[in-house]
Amino acid sequence: MSDLRFEGWEAEISPRGGTTYAVTIGGRERKVRLLSWEEGLLSLEILNESGSRTVHAVAEARGDRVEVTLAGRRAAFPLDADAAAAEGGAASGASAGPVRAELPGRVLEILVREGDLVEGGQVLAVVEAMNMEHPVRAGAPARVGKIHAEVGAQLQPGDVLLDLLPEEGSP
């Protein structure tokens, strides 16, 4: 038997011999046959009163969550233990500090000037990586500090694009 705790819900999986398992989610038990599991590709047969349905999914544990692709669509299920910490980290880390490149890329546009007051979500710059344009946004209200990179600059991971300073007076 195994307890699997996600944020907001739990699952229990118990082997029932062979490839069959009992899966309980939200107090409801289902019999499930594991058809295949290979490098993240998962096929299951979910049995019910009148028959069964086959599910072909991609299911991958990635850090603090499990990401599932089913019928071309996607869902992410945060794990319970890490959920709170991950959320807190995102909120506190996003307001100020150096904005760094995480992929090698070229600066296409810088849309702010030093001293500008920016809102959370505002696009600060546009960077091209892997031939795709990607907007760089402020995570929270902030004031733009020094701008380190110029348009056309080739950034390596870790290079600082610009600094964001905490904006005390913002709501």
Add this chain to the structure above:
Amino acid sequence: MFHKLLIANRGEIACRIIKTCRALGVRTAAVYSEADRDALHVRMADESHLIGAAPPAESYLSIKRLIDACRRCGAEAVHPGYGFLSEQAPFAEACEAAGLVFIGPAPETLRMAGDKILSREEAERAKIPIIPGAVPGGDDLEAWRAEADRLGCPLLVKAAAGGGGRGMRRVDSAEELEGAIAAARNEARIAFGDDRLYLEKVLLAARHVEVQIFGDGKGFAIHLGERECSIQRRHQKVFEESPAPNLDPGLREKILAAAVRLAEKMSYRGAGTVEYLLAENGDFYFLEVNARLQVEHPVTEMVTGLDLVALQLQIAAEGKLPITQKDVRLSGHAVEARLYAEDPARDFLPQTGTVRAVHFPDGEGVRVDTGVSPGAVVGADYDALQAKLIAHGADRNAAASRLADALAELRIAGLRTNQAFLTAIAEHPAFCAGNLTTDFLEIHADDLSGEIPEANMEDARIAAAFALYLSAREGGVPRRVRTAGDSQPDPWDRPGGWLPGGAA
């Protein structure tokens, strides 16, 4: 026909060119960078040659190394694919100087198509409407202001050497003009080494429709119908189809004829595309000429039954078109979706990773062009495009429905992609109705998260629970269980990717 062809490219297009060469009995030489030692195109080719380090400038963009590789292997011709050096006149000239056949237009055609100011003039001479604009030239701000006033905002300041949406700035009010010119000039100088600019009016609610042309290089040209490419995100096409849906037959005839006229006037050689913007009121405007094989050429192949790479090779080898206009017959409808390594849930941040497993769809009427196979390493040095899913059907509904099924069947593990975004587009009522404009993705952004619907949530939860359970319990389960439980932090696994406060 050639005995041996060198493919100066990588990824899906290199693989796709190899397939045609096999059918024609042409031997293929692949080139690869140090990052691509194990790539699919290297394995598929008859022989392969290491040409340098991972950064494109040291490998796929190095004219010298490519010409050296041709000399080493005795190739007679070079196919440049798309991107990289495909539209670079100096590369075409270097090939010719080395006695190699460059599979593409003449160098002077590449120069003309690469210069947006010259292309506009050429289109005008061929009596094709161009987007209202002006070429004030120089630094006389008053001249720019006068032209901007005459045209009216919104406007685009565009680089002559740009194209494909690169090197342009939008101006929404007169006071933005000066800053936009300065920024665009600076950007164009750095990106293209050419800071000439021009002004163009922004067309709202327009459609992007393009015509596939083939020319013999001696003044004779044909078209292979049109493609609708309005579904774009930040100048990258996402969905393409042929024929264009809901297109007035009279307008269609006009854009096809205009494309052939332009190609003949230019004595165009080989495959090319004439791009247009179609305005809401039925007017059409020349946008640019893409002097290469397009990414989206498979939709044309599926409705014409022709192999566009084979046509390119035949024209290059024989100096004439192997078919005439009346040999081109369109049948049914084809739709393509581009699978990019990017994460729509995080502002489309490009994604890197190793493809652990992949299942491509293989249903009736479905074609997959890809350079990806299990174990493929997707790094940040190259294009984010990983695969193209193309579906053909008797009509648009049949093709779109097959594409939606193909997207549902696709499974790829180890690399985040825009699959869910593509699925949401394919299933969107506006797409199904064929209501397409270039702002489609902005208008419908809120509907395109690609989240698993509530009806399938229980199955998704069961799958998530199994992934966690099996990951934690290596061995003792059917088939292989490997690294799914890998709980190392994902280096890109931050809410925005490029985020303030990120550790170095």
